[in-house]
Amino acid sequence: MKSLLFRLAGTFSAEIGSELYLKLKEETLSPSLFCLDFLEVEEVTEVGWEFLRKITERCKETGSKVAGFGWKDQAAQNLPFGFQFFSSESDCIHHLESQIVSDIPANEFAPKSEEKTVHCPECQSLLRWKLAGDYLCPQCKTKFFVNKKGWVSTYERLL
Known part of the structure; x- marks a missing residue:
């Protein structure tokens, strides 16, 4: 299973969201793990949240797993569409790896x-x-x- 770490910066808006979605869509031809680093993200726009929802749905459809870390807003720690934020990179990676259930x-x-x-x-x-x-x-x-x-x-x- 492929695992990728994406380091994001600036404003997570339509531009970054669409690029990330297209890259993840390309990589989810086989199940993969995706860890998103939000440490240097200053803001997530409404369209950015929508792209995170689409990314989460795409991952569920293909058997891939996605999570993020480093987002400062505590209200977004558990989003209604299932995307999860963790406090550190190691916590995020540990969570993603624990989701693998296959022998x-x-x-x-x-x-x-x-x-x-x-x-x-x-x-x-x-x-x-x-x-x-x-x-x-x-x-x-x-x-x-x-x-x-x-x-x-x-x-x-x-x-």
Whole structure:
């Protein structure tokens, strides 16, 4: 399952809301986790709230999860359409990860046999794996780690 963090700033209005909605619509072709950072958002307009409602609905339809953190207005902590705000980034991420209820790792297809597959985090090539450990994508040569549940972690490159 793909997870993305969006750092927002300024006024969350029609312009930012529509761009974010289109990006999330593109990313929800498969279930994903979306964490929205509102720390640098000064204001959310009425149209901005409507886009958050649309984003929440889209995520529900596709099995994706969305939440935010850092919004200063306490009245908006639990919105009527189900979007939730948390006090910190770690709380938000923990909540999103706790919403995953499948025994099958999110980035692994349901196995037809005992074969386990993951997608390369860089080029999205479908790769087979047997044991947890370090792997190298044969297509793009990206190094990554696969844990016992099939979660993929990339290694940062130092320049």
